[in-house]
Each structure stands twice: as structure tokens, then as C-alpha cells.
Amino acid sequence: MDAFVARSLDEIRFWSRIMKEHALFLGLGFRAEDTQLKSEANRFYTIFENIERRSHEYQLDADPNTIKDFNTEVRVAATNIWAFKRMVLGLILQCKLPGGTNFPLLVDHVSREANYFRNRLDELNSGTLEPLPDAIIDENIFFLKIMADHAKFIGHLLDPSERKLVDQAREFSNDFDTLMFQAADLSSMRPQSQTVPLLSQFVDENRVSVKSLRDFKKTARDLIEECRIKSIIHPLLADHVFREAERFLYILDMFDQSLSGIKVNKREILHS
Structure with a gap:
């Protein structure tokens, strides 16, 4: 099994579904008169539905060059939906879509995920994945912000009368905001902060x-x-x-396994 093929298909299968659903959610949040925006959202839904379907047709023994071309094609689609999301964000922040139900933070949130997706495809195709110590910090900074956002969205979309659940969502929001600040501090201390004990505690917490x-x-x-x-x-x-929370846990488990292997070998991780 080619690791490049397996990793590429895993990323595309997961994120193409996410992008497809983003298009659906954005479309639902537009006003009835926003027919052009709704049409564009529907177009992106179809594009990523097709990408998702095709990604499941490839096998793990597929030709790496074929998958590299597929990555390039998908990256273009991810870039286009990113640009659409940023355009929509601009319209909302300029008060040109009054009465819609897409929070500005939600549109920014989904655009960050599109940017993450296209950057990952770039890294895979160029063979320049980050060294483990940097990946641990950067992936956590990205996903902790995503999780903090989710908690805020849940709290705002629950009915205000669901007081206990709203309070729980607010507590999660505060928790992940705190974890995000801790991650930013660890990041600013690089490379000195990238020791196995500190990174292990970071991942565990x-x-x-x-x-x-x-x-x-x-x-x-x-x-x-x-x-x-x-x-x-x-x-x-x-x-x-x-x-998306399951995806983050999967990534954290992978990091923990990698760090455990290094601990067994009694090596320190240092920024290369």
C-alpha cells in the first residue's frame, strides 16, 4: 500500500463530505431573494458530492500519479469554495445580506476548513508534510479553534429555554478558548518547547x-x-x-502513538 495514496484518499474522503455539507448549510442560511448565492452553493454541493463519490472509487493500490492529479483537481475545487466563502463573509460584514442566518464566525470557520484542506493537498503533492513537532502544535491550534467555534454555534442555535445545555455549550467554549491560548503560548516558545514531555502533556490534556x-x-x-x-x-x-471532533481525536491518537514510539526510543523531539 502506498502511504501517499492512502493519506490522500483519507483526506479527500473526509473533507470533500465536509465541503459538500458546508455548501448545504450556507445555502440554507441565505435569504429567499439570494437566488444567485443559493445557486452557487448548490453548484459547490454537486462538485464536492462528485469528488466524494470518485474518491471512494479509487483503491489503495491506485497509481500515485493518478492520485496526484486527483489531488490537484480537488485542490482547485477547495480553493474555489474558499473564495466563495470569503466573498460571502465580506457581504455579511458589509451588511449586504441583512436577515440571513449565516453567522460571520460560521462563514469564517468554514473558510478556514477549506483553506486547511487545500493546504493539506499541497503538502501531500509536494511531499513537504511538517515535521512531527510542528504538526502537533499546528494541528492542535487549528482544531482547538474549530472545537471552540462549534461550542459557540451550538450555544447560539439551541433554544434559549434549553438553559442547561446552553450553559454546557458556553463552558465548552470557555474551555477550548483557554486550550487555544495555551497552544498559542506553546507555539511561541518553539523550538525550545518541543520536547517529548511537554508535547505529550499537551496532547493528553x-x-x-x-x-x-x-x-x-x-x-x-x-x-x-x-x-x-x-x-x-x-x-x-x-x-x-x-x-469533526472524532477526526480531531483520531489525529491526537496518531500523535500520541508517534510520541510514545519516540519515548520508547529515548529520543527528544527537536525542531529540525
Whole structure:
């Protein structure tokens, strides 16, 4: 099995579905009169639905050159939806879409994920993935912000009468804001901060919080699907944010395994 092929297909299968759903959510948030924006969102939904379907047609023994071309094609689509999202953000911040239901932070949030996706495809095709110590810090900074945003969105989309759940969402928001600041501090101390003990503690602490948030999202998703709580959260959005928490946990587990292997070998990680 070619590691490049496996990694590429994994990234595309996960993120193309996310991009497809972003297009759906943005479309739902536009006003009835925003027909051109709705049409563009629908177009992106179709593009990424097709990419997602094709990604599952490739096998892990596919020709790496074929997958490299596929990555390039998908990167173009990711760049285009990123540009669309930034354009929409500009319209909202200039008060040109009054009455829509897309929060500015949500549009910024989904644009950051599109940018992350296209950068990952660039890294894969160029063979320039970050060294482990940098990847641990940078991936955590990215995903901790995503998780903090999710908590804020959940808190704002739950009905105000769901006071206990709203309070829980606010607590998660504060927790992940704090973790994000800690990650930024660790980042600014690079490369001296990139020792195995510090990075291991960093990963372990974040994983505890992500597991708690993941479980909260799962409960919220199930309650929403069963119509047992009051909210304006689309059931697919509830599942969407749950999957992203699962993705972050998967990445943290990979980092932990890598660090454990290095600890066994009694080596320090240093910035190269």
C-alpha cells in the first residue's frame, strides 16, 4: 500500500463530505431573494458530492500519479469554495445580506476548513508534510479553534429555554478558548518547547477535553434526531460537528502513538 495514496484518499474522503455539507448549510442560511448565492452553493454541493463519490472509487493500490492529479483537481475545487466563502463573509460584514442566518464566525470557520484542506493537498503533492513537532502544535491550534467555534454555534442555535445545555455549550467554549491560548503560548516558545514531555502533556490534556466535547456533541445529535430538545440545529449539522471532533481525536491518537514510539526510543523531539 502506498502511504501517499492512502493519506490522500483519507483526506479527500473526509473533507470533500465536509465541503459538500458546508455548501448545504450556507445555502440554507441565505435569504429567499439570494437566488444567485443559493445557486452557487448548490453548484459547490454537486462538485464536492462528485469528488466524494470518485474518491471512494479509487483503491489503495491506485497509481500515485493518478492520485496526484486527483489531488490537484480537488485542490482547485477547495480553493474555489474558499473564495466563495470569503466573498460571502465580506457581504455579511458589509451588511449586504441583512436577515440571513449565516453567522460571520460560521462563514469564517468554514473558510478556514477549506483553506486547511487545500493546504493539506499541497503538502501531500509536494511531499513537504511538517515535521512531527510542528504538526502537533499546528494541528492542535487549528482544531482547538474549530472545537471552540462549534461550542459557540451550538450555544447560539439551541433554544434559549434549553438553559442547561446552553450553559454546557458556553463552558465548552470557555474551555477550548483557554486550550487555544495555551497552544498559542506553546507555539511561541518553539523550538525550545518541543520536547517529548511537554508535547505529550499537551496532547493528553487536549484529548481529555475533546473526548468530553465529542460526547456532548453525540448526546446533542441524538437528542436532536429524536426531537427531544428545542433548537434550530439541522440534524446533519449536529452529526457534522460530531464527525469533526472524532477526526480531531483520531489525529491526537496518531500523535500520541508517534510520541510514545519516540519515548520508547529515548529520543527528544527537536525542531529540525
